[in-house]
Amino acid sequence: MKHDFTLLLAIVTFIAFEIRGVAQESDSPSNAFSTTQIGMYAVGTSEMFKDISYSPLKYLPETKGIGLYFSRLSKSHYLASDLQYRTGLARQPEFSEFSSDYLTTHLRFKYLWRVNNFTRGKFGLFLGSQYQFQFMLTDWMNLEAFTFMVSHSLDLSGQLFYSINDAHSFSLSLDVPTIHLLIRPPYNSHNERLIQDFENNRWGSLLTNGDVGTLNKYIEYDINLSYTWRLNKRWLLDLRYENSYIETKERNSIILIQHSFRLGLNLNL
């Protein structure tokens, strides 16, 4: 898996440099603040979590995965969606035999409106909201022990774009959930309803049968710093670091901290 990820990163980097080399001369970059992009990326994370419903011990997941990305940035709004899938191992630092399989999926839809006057400078500030779906499953020895977290949230989002020149730009975003639907294991990790939903593939129930709450029950923030290198008129290299923090205020609380690094190649439509 580690080699696969390294190979994927190498391929993405190689393609990026090839595209850059071939098309450099003929391109005339358009405004970096007005693009529609689709892209694919490789992502790796270093995480920490502690879930009282699972274990009194802390775990250090390391995951690798891929994602699909779409965005549309104009002078008046910013629209983005992002689907990510990662797997890996949640390492228990003291007892390697407790290390657990770890799987996560993340889906985001973001819609933001411009709040500053874009045309007079290189900064663009956007504010708006985001829908976020997260699924996390930790499994030890083929479900001898497991925990999960499913969350649907509606976030307040802000994003700052800065264009150094036509080829290079940065963005910084902050997302904070305001209302959420949180699905967690029942008191004793499972009950008959959960077992029957699972055995009968009732995914609708499994992914929605939870508690609605707000900041009093669920704290999260995501900070995302990205650098985009416009290779030519068509292709962009996207490098991102994301830091997120999740804490639930329930009896079996969970704290999850994530550092995520991703490298992607985007096509400018």
Add this chain to the structure above:
Amino acid sequence: MSKIRCSIILCLFAYSCNDSTIDNDFENSPFQNFDLFWGGIDSHSSMIYAKSINWDSIYSVYRPLVNDDTDSEELWLIFSDMIEVFDDEHTVIFSGDRAYVSGSHRIDDAINSFSKEVIRDNYLDYIKDFDVMNEAPDFSYGKIKNKNIGYIYIGDTDGNNPSLLMDRVLEEIGDTKAIIFDVRNNGGGLGSFAEAVTDHFAEETRLAYSTQTRDGLAYNDFDKLTEFYNTSDEINQYLKPVIVLTDARSVSGAENMVVFLKLNSQVTQLGDTTAGAFSSLSNRRFLPNGWNYRYPVQISYSPEGIFLDGDGLIPDVYSKNTPSNVGIGKDQNIEDALLFLFNEYGID
């Protein structure tokens, strides 16, 4: 550029400051391990209520035995003694490859009193095994030697498409006059598997048992009843005499099968009393010293409202195989089953 620098600094700050947020709150000390172990069972096990255990008294007796110098072996003995009060094979502590099973005093004898090789070599015309990886891990069937009596052995209540597996079994041995359904030395598995393989023997749809899952700190906090029914398979039924063989290591999912089967008038349980560990298990729970443990989280009731966990399912016909019988290639349970079929039904 200063704003970009600020952004990068903000991210680096986030990266550095939240790494220290999660710590192991629990140190690996004898006291901490004891308290987590006792407390985990106290707040989650269903058996404290089902068996009227005075778990507080266990704390009072055993906590004073723990001190800073208590070594791993001493703590293991203390934990083993503590869970013995449950007399329940679902309450177990694990340390690496080592496990201590509560109430397991009858299990060793049951293991040594059973041999699939003896049955295969001395009592069967033939035996077929389902594919271990793709179908079922321990599911075999065949015919008793020189008799028109079928034999089914399920040693693990787990597998894929159990109803289809049983269809295939009955295609081959469905024309027999009786079936010996052997669930001895079965450590358990899935209730859904147990129901699916036994539906073919159901005369009609009946309530088999009900369960409740503990869902709160109080010992008697349980969710609402969930009822489980057998479902008569009207296409591929077997309503001729069935002898279900049990021993002390017929545990959990095996006991589910026995409960489903015994709803029907043509079924007779023969052998030894089952383990009496009926209800579903918890997740494994971890301890800071590297051990883990588990316990039941449910209580189960018969249709008459009697707790199914505890004494085990008592056979209609008591029969005991022994290690010495195994040594001479004899299975007393099967011989008693054949004798019963002849005496009760005239099946030879």
